[in-house]
Structure formats: structure tokens, C-alpha cells
Amino acid sequence: MVMKPRIKRLDEIIDKMVNVVEDSKDEIFYISEDAREEYERLVIELNETKDKVLKHIKAEKELSKKVQTSKRHLSEVSKSFDRYSEEEIREVYEVTHNLQTKLIMLREKERNLRLKRDDLERRLIGLENTINRADGLVGKVSIILQYLNEDFQQVNEILKEAKEKHKFGLKIIEAQEEERRKISREIHDGPAQMLANILLRSEIVERTAREESLLIAVAEIKNVRQLIKQSLQDVRRIIYDLRPMTLDDLGLIPTLNKYLSTTAEFHEVSIDFTEFGTEKRLEPECEVVLFRLIQEAVQNSIKHADASHIHVKIEITKNHIIAVVTDNGKGFDPSIQKDDSFGIIGMKERVDLFGGKLVIQSKVNKGTKVIIRIPNQ
Ligand SMILES: Nc1ncnc2c1ncn2[C@@H]1O[C@H](COP(=O)(O)OP(=O)(O)OP(=O)(O)O)[C@@H](O)[C@H]1O
Ligand SMILES: [Mg+2]
Numbered sequence: 001m002v003m004k005p006r007i008k009r010l011d012e013i014i015d016k017m018v019n020v021v022e023d024s025k026d027e028i029f030y031i032s033e034d035a036r037e038e039y040e041r042l043v044i045e046l047n048e049t050k051d052k053v054l055k056h057i058k059a060e061k062e063l064s065k066k067v068q069t070s071k072r073h074l075s076e077v078s079k080s081f082d083r084y085s086e087e088e089i090r091e092v093y094e095v096t097h098n099l100q101t102k103l104i105m106l107r108e109k110e111r112n113l114r115l116k117r118d119d120l121e122r123r124l125i126g127l128e129n130t131i132n133r134a135d136g137l138v139g140k141v142s143i144i145l146q147y148l149n150e151d152f153q154q155v156n157e158i159l160k161e162a163k164e165k166h167k168f169g170l171k172i173i174e175a176q177e178e179e180r181r182k183i184s185r186e187i188h189d190g191p192a193q194m195l196a197n198i199l200l201r202s203e204i205v206e207r208t209a210r211e212e213s214l215l216i217a218v219a220e221i222k223n224v225r226q227l228i229k230q231s232l233q234d235v236r237r238i239i240y241d242l243r244p245m246t247l248d249d250l251g252l253i254p255t256l257n258k259y260l261s262t263t264a265e266f267h268e269v270s271i272d273f274t275e276f277g278t279e280k281r282l283e284p285e286c287e288v289v290l291f292r293l294i295q296e297a298v299q300n301s302i303k304h305a306d307a308s309h310i311h312v313k314i315e316i317t318k319n320h321i322i323a324v325v326t327d328n329g330k331g332f333d334p335s336i337q338k339d340d341s342f343g344i345i346g347m348k349e350r351v352d353l354f355g356g357k358l359v360i361q362s363k364v365n366k367g368t369k370v371i372i373r374i375p376n377q
Helices: 003-080 088-213 214-242 245-249 252-267 284-306 343-355
Strands: 270-276 311-315 320-327 357-362 366-377
Touching: 003 088, 003 214, 088 214, 088 343, 245 252, 245 284, 252 284, 252 311, 284 311, 284 320, 284 343, 284 366, 343 357, 343 366
Parallel strands: 270 311
Antiparallel strands: 311 320, 320 366, 357 366
């Protein structure tokens, strides 16, 4: 009852987590794609800048040669005042000065280009790191998604099982209560009422003996005895239903024999019982569990299968105890779990507790075979 919303909530939480993680994965993917595009753009820019640097170096070399030549020319011209007019000297001076200014500007440009190149190279290293980290993250996030999608499914299955066990636990409590109600009703309606009746009748017998005739009293005692006999039968049947005492006293096989023959007679169905290797008694708890398992399988065949024939086989080997209950009834689909049915779940639980295995083979209209296999400790 309490588990249902919890499982639903857990499902919702996992779904939300999966969505968030999937969104993050997409985001990381976009970041990595952006970084890749930026990287490619920067590579082109870096190559262009490198080209420009080379061109500037070449231009600088040529220009500095020109400056040298011009300087030499200026010093020659400056020394020979007599041969050159003032105008001519200024002209040479200006040419040299212009060339020098150009060279300074060219060097400044080249310096800037080198700085840009270094900066681009640094940024490329940074981007490369970002791309690698993003790729690594995408991988990790994929693993997380896999955990969420696959491993948490298992958690869900475990929770589902826990929920079934919880329901089974409640069903056991309900069943115990129901059983007690049934027993108290049976004792109330049967032996208790009869005892009250017997008490009343014995008082009548006493009065009859005292006040009327002894003969009538003796006849009445016969009736009382009949009532006592019936009560005894009732009490025995109730005790047997609670727990066949023969199970402790005589063991599993005689108890099964008796149970199967009374059941066959009561329900008018034929039940065969075969046993192998059953000479030795088993552990008491093992005998009880096998009796209950076979009882539930037989009850199911009677209640649900509409079978005309049931076969119960039990085989005890050194390592295993194998019990098989087969019916020729209408069969069913064992993969479908009915909401209010706990017989088979209970069988599974019991077999699990003993480290065994329960297999149900059944097909609609093809009968049912229940195979119980428990290790023989
Ligand atoms: N031998 C069988 N032949 C046909 N149907 C069967 C047989 N055994 C079980 N079933 C089907 O499987 C269902 C589940 O059986 P299960 O023993 O778990 O519960 P139940 O008998 O309905 O109730 P409970 O055992 O809790 O009193 C049954 O209701 C019935 O439909
Ligand atoms: Mg049942």
C-alpha cells in the first residue's frame, strides 16, 4: 500500500534525472561543437597571421637595406656642401627620414603581428583543452545515462519484488486472521455447541434417572454418546486442518498419503501418488514445507483447473528432493500475476527460503505441471 507511490515517485525522479543529464549532454555537445568551430577559425587566422609576419620580415629587410643606402647617401651629400645645393640636401634628408619612419612603423606592425600570433597560439591550446574536456565529459555523461537507464531499471525490479513481498506479508497477516476467524467459527458452531448440548442432555439424563425411569435415562445416554463421538470427529478434523499431527509422528509420506486420499474422496477426483527414495525421514521443517507446497499445488488443481486427474510424485535423492504435481485441467498463463493471489508467491517464497527452485509449466487447455526442487541438506 505504501510502496506504490514510492515506486512511482522514484520512477519520476529517475525520469527527471535522465532528462536533466540528457540536456546536459546536449549542452556539452554544443559547447564542444562551438569550440571546434572557433578552433578551425583560429587556425585559419593563425596561418594568415604567420604569413603576414613572414611578409613583414621580408619587407622589413628590404626597407632597412633602403634606409642604410639612403643614410649613406645622406652622409655623402652632407659632407659635400659644395657639390649639392641646400635644396638637394634637404630632399635626400627627407627621403631618408621618410624611409626611417616607414621602417619604424613596419617594425611596430610586425611586433603587433607576432603578439597576435602568440596570442592565437595560446588560445588554440586553451580551445584544444576545452574540446578534450568536453569529449571526456560526454563520455562520462553517457556512462551516467547508461547507469540511470539500465541499472536503475534493476533497482525498480528490486523495489517491485520488495513491494510484492510487502503485499505478501500483509496477505500472510490477513490469512492468519482469516484462519483464526475460521477456526473460532468452526469451534463455536461445532464442538462448543455440541458440548453445550451434551451438558444440557446430561442434566436431563440425571433428572430422568432420578425422577423417571433408568431405562429412558440409558437410552438418552446413547444419544449423548453419539454427540460426543461427532464432537470428537469435529475436533480431530480441526486439529488436522491446523497441522496434521501425523506429520510430526509418522512423517511426510504417510501424511501425504492420508491427505491425498481424503482430498480425492471429498472432491471426487482421482489422485495418484508416487514416491521414490522416501525411506528416511527429512528434517521436520523440510517435511512441513513440502507438505504445504504440495497441498497448495493440489488445492490449486482442485480450485482452478477443473481437473479429473492429479498426479503427485515425490522423489528424494542424496542431493535433492523433487516434488511434481501434475493435473490434466484447463491450465493458465503463469506469467500473469493476479492481484489477489498469493498461493504461488507463497510457494516461491518458501522454496527460496530453502534455496530451491519452483517451476510452473502450464498452457491454457494443456494442464499444469508444478515442479519443486529443494536441496537435501
Ligand atoms: N493448476 C492450475 N490450473 C489452472 N489455473 C491455475 C492453477 N494453479 C493456479 N492457477 C491460476 O493461477 C492463479 C494464482 O494462483 P494462486 O495459488 O497464486 O492464487 P489463488 O489460488 O487464486 O489464491 P490463494 O492461493 O491465495 O488462495 C489462480 O487464481 C488461477 O487462476
Ligand atoms: Mg492457490
